[in-house]
Amino acid sequence: MRLTEVEAIQIAKQYQQRYPSLKHTIVRAQFNPKFNVVGEKAWIAIGVFELFGDIHEFFYVISDETGEVEYTFNEHGSINPQQ
Structure with missing residues (x-):
């Protein structure tokens, strides 16, 4: 392992800043x-958000x-949604 959980979370947060539609709260990796x-x-890295009362x-x-986000996906398996 090259990265730590803390570093992975930080990488995800930096990635998130480039895409305003990604408003999830990253809780763990x-x-x-x-x-x-x-x-x-x-x-x-796992982000959570609330929609109509559901998490x-x-x-x-x-x-x-590489220490880079290669892709994202939602709980339905859709790759790179909302970017």
Whole structure:
């Protein structure tokens, strides 16, 4: 692992600043040893938001090797929605 959970969250927050429609509150990040990213190892930063009284999740996929957000997806699996 090159990144820490704190670093992954910070990367997701910086990415979020580039896209005004991403207003999720990033609450945590989880390491995955095999994921579809450069170098296979990834951090998934998890953002939450409320819509009509329900809590929904949004995910930022960060390559542990490059330290960059490779893509995002929502709880329905749609890749890079709302950008």
